[in-house]
Amino acid sequence: MRIPLTFALAAACAVLALLVSLAFGATDLPLGQVASLLFRPDDTTASLVIHTLRLPRSLVALLAGAALGVSGLLLQGVTRNPLADPGILGVEAGGGFAILALVVFFPSAPSALFVPAAFAGGLLAAALAYGAARNIGVTPLRLALAGVAVASLIGAGTRTVQVLFEDRAQGALFALSGSLAGRTWAQLQQVAPWMLLGLLLALLLTPRVNLLALGEDVARGLGAQTGRDSAMITGLGVLLAAASVGVVGPIGFVGLVVPHAARRLVGADHRLSVPMCALLGAAFLTLADTAARLIDRPSETPVGILVAAVGAPFFVLLARQIGRSR
Numbered sequence: 001m002r003i004p005l006t007f008a009l010a011a012a013c014a015v016l017a018l019l020v021s022l023a024f025g026a027t028d029l030p031l032g033q034v035a036s037l038l039f040r041p042d043d044t045t046a047s048l049v050i051h052t053l054r055l056p057r058s059l060v061a062l063l064a065g066a067a068l069g070v071s072g073l074l075l076q077g078v079t080r081n082p083l084a085d086p087g088i089l090g091v092e093a094g095g096g097f098a099i100l101a102l103v104v105f106f107p108s109a110p111s112a113l114f115v116p117a118a119f120a121g122g123l124l125a126a127a128l129a130y131g132a133a134r135n136i137g138v139t140p141l142r143l144a145l146a147g148v149a150v151a152s153l154i155g156a157g158t159r160t161v162q163v164l165f166e167d168r169a170q171g172a173l174f175a176l177s178g179s180l181a182g183r184t185w186a187q188l189q190q191v192a193p194w195m196l197l198g199l200l201l202a203l204l205l206t207p208r209v210n211l212l213a214l215g216e217d218v219a220r221g222l223g224a225q226t227g228r229d230s231a232m233i234t235g236l237g238v239l240l241a242a243a244s245v246g247v248v249g250p251i252g253f254v255g256l257v258v259p260h261a262a263r264r265l266v267g268a269d270h271r272l273s274v275p276m277c278a279l280l281g282a283a284f285l286t287l288a289d290t291a292a293r294l295i296d297r298p299s300e301t302p303v304g305i306l307v308a309a310v311g312a313p314f315f316v317l318l319a320r321q322i323g324r325s326r
Helices: 002-023 031-039 045-079 091-105 111-136 140-164 166-172 185-204 206-213 216-221 226-248 254-266 270-295 303-324
Strands: none
Touching: 002 031, 002 045, 002 254, 002 270, 031 045, 045 185, 045 206, 045 226, 045 254, 045 270, 091 111, 091 140, 091 166, 091 226, 111 140, 111 185, 111 226, 140 166, 185 206, 185 226, 185 270, 206 216, 206 226, 206 270, 216 226, 254 270, 254 303, 270 303
């Protein structure tokens, strides 16, 4: 009974996070009124605020948090690296740079290309990080350091393009800000299919992730095609992160913290940890975004800064723990 109860509590947390996100902001609304207007909208200002401003933003936060959490879990499983994360491996930086390049150099390109562009940029960044680590011997710490180096290099390129093409780069600021402010129904409709498809595929591929997490030799002995499965699962993890970058920009450490919490709650079996990651990631990012709105009202703190304040110490502690165990 512990596992079903844990899932029920996680789902309740995600629903509560949604209601809290709808209730609090520049103007606070009672939770009871929010719950009523959510299903029975009317012509009041409160209903307009909920359905036009806060609901699309909250749904984006739920989906992006779920996508980032599952992305981190897949990357950790396929690399057997507890430090793997879309931000640490440079995937988010590569995706943001690709969107910036698309907006600057192809200004007439439709916004529907943002997610494919972010996917290509994130995949290239991940390949560069793995290639750099492979030259010196892949270990969790070396792969993380290689990813940070690649992300720093891409970040320098991003700032250079911003300075040289300041006017054109304005259209891609959302892809670099790590913020959920001003997200609309149109943006949600563009990325929701990618995220939902990625989450569904992640659930279907959990048996293969379980095999790869046992190690390449063991997985091959059990009949897995490790090369194909590794490439497919890595690509899926990058796709989920790219879809998130395509709508909220880079928000690091969600994909690092959430998978560890999910495994602590339901164990290492990805058939359980993938859906748990989706629920915890959705609740975590939505609550973080709500807190970011309340810290400096009526102004707003980018949610990426708030998540980094939680995730960075966790990363340092985890890295020290891994270093001591070797």
